[in-house]
Amino acid sequence: MEKSFNEKLIEFLKTDSRFVDDEGELVKAAVIDRAWKIDRDLVKLLLAESDVKSKFFDEIEGHWIFNINTFIEYISDKNFLANSYTRFRNRIGLNIGGKFLRERGEVSLVWPYKDCVLEGGQTREEEKRKEIFFNEILAQDEIDRLFDPKVLTNWKRYTVDGEQKVTEIKRDENGTIRENLIIKGNNLLALHTLKKQLRGQVKLIYIDPPYNPPSNSNTFCYNNNFNHSSWLTFMKNRLEVAKELLTKDGTLIVAIDENEHIYLGVLFDEVFPYHEKHCITIVHNPRGVQGTNFSYTHEYAYFIIPRGVKTIIDRKIEDDEIDxxxxxxxxxxxxxxxxxxxxxxxxxxxxxxxxxxxxxxxxxxxxxxxxxxxxxxxxxxxxxxxxxxxxxxxxxxxxxxxxxxxxxxxxxxxxxxxxxxKDFGAYKTVWINNKYDANEYGTKIVKSLVPGCKFDFPKSLYNVYDCVHSVVGKKKDAIVLDFFAGSGTTAHAVTLLNKADGGNRKFILLEQMHYIETVTKQRVHNAMVKEGVTDDFIYCELMKYNEAYMDKIQAAESSQELVELWKDIAENSFLNWYVNPEMPQEAVNDFTEIGKTENGLDKQKKLLAELLNKNQLYVNLSEIDNEDFDVNNEDKKLNQSFYGEAYNG
Incomplete structure (x- = not known):
């Protein structure tokens, strides 16, 4: 069968690698951008095919004139590239005004595809843990109640004696919550949930966010090539709200590698314009991991400190360093x-x-x-x-x-x-010590506390300990927050510091990955038992609604499972307002066809996820008495205790 003009044009444009994404699909935006710039190579490409030339060029006295408007209008038409993927989006309502929602977005949400696993190898790309995420960018006009406080559920208190019921939320004389907390849920929404309770109360935020290595085998993979701009949106959303939680003299520490540290530095200038920024080098893998040209042994830690404030205390010097x-x-x-x-x-x-x-x-x-x-x-x-x-x-x-x-x-x-x-001295800008070795004092410590867990390359406990000590070593009542909790190293470091000086610092961990229950929570509890401290912590979760469907989407193993799940979603979930709640047969057919393409199951999962109203991922606190959400009386009581005056029940 002879190819249509559209098929020929698409095939033709794909010969230019600038217009093709990693999945081999044509990137319309890139073509349109080059057309507006009258790109020489694009014009030559279009002139080389007679049918294309006759459609988009006018001949005037022997010269071919590129009709830019005609070409761009044609490429921009919603029926151009109307494969099963696009047709499905059109029929179900995921295209608005010819644009995909993520092209209009300003807030980045992410969901894990699977738990953290690192297949310990020798290449640099394998160094970081493999966390596979789906991300969606939401436009500002789609954000309605996304950042409202959420109902907290599944409350448990863990002491050295084991799991117990939560009967109260402890506070100090000023009404500030004085509990160690581990909260499961999307960290952006969890930060907003904590905002009213902890605004201006956190002395230190330490995070080790996911990196974005430039490789075809990215260890942290996002849909739509979670590139620098998307990654920075992802970080900016979280840093802006986290900043509100810091005390006036509070400090932010961010662990990062060289792939993003320059971009992150620019972001810090925007979010923290009046703070000092110090970039510390930490040798965390003395054996090195081989890159293309160098063997990498280090990472960075950004210290974001209020300008003009003496924040970093002196460190205890090792015996062999004493002068x-x-x-x-x-x-x-x-x-x-x-x-x-x-x-x-x-x-x-x-x-x-x-x-x-x-x-x-x-x-x-x-x-x-x-x-x-x-x-x-x-x-x-x-x-x-x-x-x-x-x-x-x-x-x-x-x-x-x-x-x-x-x-x-x-x-x-x-x-x-x-x-x-002199056994104390200023922290230097390059940290070199065997105790920062991520394998010896990270992986091995975690595995000793949680035998059999699959969490490789956590931070060295003493790397994080020294970061925490440098800021709150003399602040024995400080609150320390980590909203990329990982294996719980930050909580372990706070526990160790409290043991060393009798402090009463509190940690707050946020994590959405499922290993929060099998690794993070267990590691923190076992560390408390091992260190012989009498402290405890509360574990709770943001109460899921549409997020429960996100879990089901991620767990599906076949196209047919997703079709059945689609029916359930259409009947029982909160859909985006522009989504067709019906399931027209044509859309079902297109959806089935998508499953037959390369990476089809992943594409189907992304599409189903986009149907869901992200304002209803979790149950908003204001809806705690709504019978549809079936919040039990015990949860209502604990939410009232947690939120205080902000509680609407």
Whole structure:
């Protein structure tokens, strides 16, 4: 059968790789863009085929003039490219004004296709976990009640003794929620759900978002090539609301690799224009993973800090990094007579060289005559220099005991001296330490706490610990938020820090992936048990409505399952207002044809997902008493306790 003009033109245009997407489909927008620019290569391509030339060019005195308007109108027509995929969208109502909804969008929602699995390999593309997502961009005029607070359900409290019922939501004297929380649900909507309760209360947000590696085998894959612009929309939506949760001196830390860190830096300038931005390099894989030209060993951590505020505290220095100096003063104003209360003996054990005490300040009339004086099992050490000049210690007798842990005795050329080491110092911009190794202190720790789990390449616990410590190490009541919770490393780090200093910091984790129940929740609970802390956390979920259908769509394994699910969706779900609630046979036929194409099942899933009204993914708090949603009395009570005055029940 002879091909139609449309088929010929499509085939012809596809010979130019600029107009073809990764699935081999023609990209109309790219063709139209080049036509408006009178692209030389496009014009030459169109002139090369006689039928095409005669349709889109006019001959004037031997010259062929490109009729741009005619060409663009033809390409823009909704019937051009009217394959089964497009015909289905037209018939069911997913095209508006000739444009796909995602071409008009400003808010990016994502849904997982399957749980996190990393097939540990040697290439750089395999380094990050495989999280397969479907994303949809919503236009501003489609956002009605999307960001309303949601009903929370499936409440459980986890203590060191196991799972218990939730009977109350603890608050401090100011009414701020003081609970560790792990919440399952779309993180953008969960952030909006928390907004009224936690606005201006969060001291630190630490996130490790999904990256977008430029590869045909992307480890984090989105429909419509979740490219830089879409990824930035995805991040911008979340950062804008997260910013509202931060205290005035709050800090944001974002872990990222080199594929997105430059783009992310530009986004930070937009969302946080008055903050300092510091990009830290962390060597997290010392063995390296092979890229095309280099073996990559590092990632980045962006610190977004309020300008002019001293936020980052000093770090504890490792023993091999400590810079030791003599406790004895030298130079100007270092003589005994300059500070008489700084001349006294420091006592060490003659066998172990351990500092065991401090003598009284010496009387003016007393002169020891020697730097070291033996007295039985002890040695008295005085601040006398090599020339026999009596000098002074840097610390007065009344304050020296406060730095005893920083002192050591050291023997040089047969004589004992006292040295002081600085065990705290500023965090550097490059972090190199074996404890940041993601395999040794990430993967292995998770597997020891949750045996058999399939979560590879979580962050090193100590990588996250140092990030958290740098901001809230001296803020023992801080709230720490992570809205890409992953395996729960942030919560583990907060737990470890609380154990170290007796703090009462609280963590809040948000995650929509299903492993939140099998990995995240279990890891955090088991970490609390292992560390011997008496803390606990509450687990709850955004109450699903259309989101339940999203789960069913993702779980479907055949085209026929999806057709049956479509019937259920049409009868029982909230559809977008522009979607035809009927199932015309022509649309069913087109839908079936889509299933026969390459990646047909995935295409069908995306189409069904687009039927659903995203404002009704979860049950809005304002509808908690609506009988259609069947919210039980226990959930109503806990939601009232959680939301307080914002509760509408």
């Amino acid at each position: 030791w100096n003599n406790l004895r003063n030298w130079g100007g104003e270092s003589l005994r007579s300059d500070a008489k209360n700084c001349f006294y003996p420091i006592l060490i054990d003659s066998q172990t060289a351990e500092i065991v005490g401090f003598g009284d300040v010496c009387q003016d009339s007393y002169s020891p005559g020697s730097r070291n004086i033996s007295k039985g099992d002890l040695i008295e050490i005085y601040p006398i220099d090599n020339d026999g000049i009596e000098r002074k210690w840097r610390y007065a007798r009344r304050s020296v005991e406060s730095v005893k842990h920083l002192l050591r005795a050291r023997k040089k050329k047969g004589t004992w001296d006292i040295e002081i080491g």
